[in-house]
Amino acid sequence: IYGxxxxxxxxxxxxxxxxxxDIQDVGVRFYTYISSMHxxxxxxAEQRIEFLVLDRPNPNIAYxxxxxxxxxxxxxxxxxxxxxxxxxTVGELAKMIxxxx
Numbered sequence: 268i269y270g271x272x273x274x275x276x277x278x279x280x281x282x283x284x285x286x287x288x289d290i291q292d293v294g295v296r297f298y299t300y301i302s303s304m305h306x307x308x309x310x311x312a313e314q315r316i317e318f319l320v321l322d323r324p325n326p327n328i329a330y331x332x333x334x335x336x337x338x339x340x341x342x343x344x345x346x347x348x349x350x351x352x353x354x355x356t357v358g359e360l361a362k363m364i365x366x367x368x
Contacts, residue, residue: 273343274306280314289321292357294328296336297344301360305346308364322358330354 268275280286286307290300304320311318333351347364349355355363 285317294325320358320361
């Protein structure tokens with residue numbers, strides 16, 4: 268998934284049994300890895316494909332700072348109402364995304 272193709276199509280996932288997300292994140296809202304994870308989670312849920320997150324420690328876990336994203340500014344570089352430095356791991360973010368939608 269890249270560029271205009273942010274979310275995989277049904278055809279792209281036709282022979283997929285499980286999607287594994289294994290990307291280190293530094294806990295900054297505008298890193299688009301978490302936006303890609305969001306779209307992959309949506310596609311996996313729609314196709315009833317297991318989605319597995321290999322969680323890693325957030326090196327900036329002690330820092331939560333900056334304004335929370337306002338809904339009117341939502342975009343691929345900021346999809347969730349979280350602070351600039353959010354302090355969560357990708358696994359925690361995945362649980363938040365699933366819980367909110």
